[in-house]
Amino acid sequence: MSRTRILILGGGYVGLYTALTLMRRAKDAVDVTVIDRRPYMTYAPFLPEAAAGSIEPRHAVVPLRRELKGARVLQGKVETIDHASRSVTATTDLGETLTLDYDHIVIALGAVSRTLPIPGLADFGLGFKYVEEAINLRNRVLGRIARAATTTDPALRRRLLTFVFVGGGFAGVEAFAETEDMARAALRYYPELKHDDLNFVMVEAMGRILPEMGPDMGAYTVTELERRGMRVLLETRLESCIDGHVALSNGEAFEADTVVWTAGVKPSPVIQSSDLPLGPRGHVNTAATLQVIDDSGIPLPGAWAAGDCAQVPNLVEGEGDWCAPSAQHAVRQAKHLGRNIAAHLAGRPLAEYKHKHLGVVASLGLNKGVASTMGIKLRGWPAWVMHRTYHLLAIPTFNRKARVALDWTAAVFFRRDLVSMGRLHEPRRAFEEAARS
Structure with a gap:
């Protein structure tokens, strides 16, 4: 008996959980292949803590080959999707081209950072979506503090200690708050610097931050951040950041050595060039069963999608027309998708995805947070505990x-390690200098 070939594009939440569920449910009936550019799944909610040194960055990722025993795991970038011929092409980091045929495909490519054509952003800005970016931000902040303590130039010191974060969603607020918390803790080792020397600035185009939590919790978060000496500029846009010269829509202009972009995401651009039907926002259009559907609502045989790259109907009243692009939905959609594919292969009816959002939590640094879940709103230490527990x-x-x-647990007894390893990003520099001398 031949196995059904299941090709899963993407090794994030949806890819990992769909593969695990499908292999458990369908067992020997499927031949599962997962392809992703990275050999691990990134648990994005832990990136701010990884950047702040609260957890080891490697612990925020899950190795795919270790967990997906029995599946074929490939490392490569998906280039084209031709569902009409049931074929996908991908390229490896070595430049080789892979052609992958399938019977069923799962689109789990997730999202990428949504950038704008702002002068200087592509050359000077930093992203915050992957673990390597979190490590880079940590090393950059600690490295800038060390350099600022060494220089006697006040203008240079001000530039080095100015950190701009663009975007007031969950990723932006948590990265902003956790990084400032780490920077403030690091100052105990730098008597040359004062807390007032740190200049953390958040730029948000909307009139509030954390919109998913409601206006009161967003306002509380702004008050808490500003109480710590951080600046939150609402209804303000980044106009330019060429070579670190930051210009804002409110007329402010200043020098900054670090600009972090966290202003939203968009579906993976790969699906734009595929022959799959897309929704109005560029997502793969799906039914509540997570089958890809055409403009008439008719399912495409052998095509499935979920997560941030999919437009999934929200069947819970009062929560919008489509499921929000959150980890909470992605994990549950993935498990549901695995069960539905197994049911389809066995000739059983498919179930519709329906999940009432349990709430949202956000960390604002050690022992500080905000949470809104099941109608209950928490602030400070209780919210922080809920954030970590969840x-x-x-x-x-x-x-x-x-x-x-x-x-x-180790952090309870030992302070977090605040050493910058910025040279990790230039591993051959010392050797090259030695070779030239």
Whole structure:
């Protein structure tokens, strides 16, 4: 008996959980292949803590080959999707081209940073979507503090210690707050610097931050951040950041050595050039069963999608027409998708995805947070505990749960390590200098 070939594009939440569920449900009936540019799934909610040194960055990722035993895992970039011929092409980092044929395809490509044509952004800005970017931000902030403590030039010191974050969603607010918390803790080792020397600035085009939490919690978060000496500029846009010269729509202009872009995401651009039907915002259009559908609502045989790259109908009244692009939905959609594919292969009816959002939590640094869940709103330490508890339960595999818990336990007895390893991004520099001397 031949196996059904299942090709999963993307190894994030949806790719990992769909593969795990499908292999458990369908077992020997499927031949599963997962392809992603990275050999691991990134648990994005832990990136701010990884950047702040609260957890080891490697513990915020889940190795795909370790968890997907029995599946074929390929490392490569998806280039084209031709569903009419049931074929996908991809390229490896070595420049080789792969042609992958399938019977069923799962579009789990997720989203990429949504940037704007702002002068200087592409050359000077930093992203905050992957673990390597979190490591880079950590090293950059600590490195700038060390350099600022060394220089006697006040203008240069001001530039080095000015950190601009653009975007007031969850990723932006948590990265902003956690990084400032780390920077403030690092100052104890730099008597040359004062807390007032730090200049953390958040730029948000809307009139509030954390819109998913409601206006009162967003206003509380602004008050809490400003109480710590951070600036939150609402209804303000980044106009330019050429070579670190930041210009804002409110007329302000100043020098900054670090600009972090967290202003939203968009579906993976790969699907734009595919022959799959797309919704009005560029997402793959799906039914509530997570089958890809055409403009008439008719399912395309053998095509499935979920997560941030999919437009999934929200069947819960009062929560919008489409499911929000959140980890909470992605994980549950993935498990549902795995069950539905297994049911389809066995000739059983498909179930519609329906999940009432449980709420949202956000960390604002050690022992500080905000949470809104099941109608209950929490602030400060209780919200921070809820944030850590929820994400400890949500991160995949017992291995990662245990490692993160050990990181947090060690931090109770030992202060977090605040050493910059910026040279990690230039591993050959010392050798090249030695070779030239």
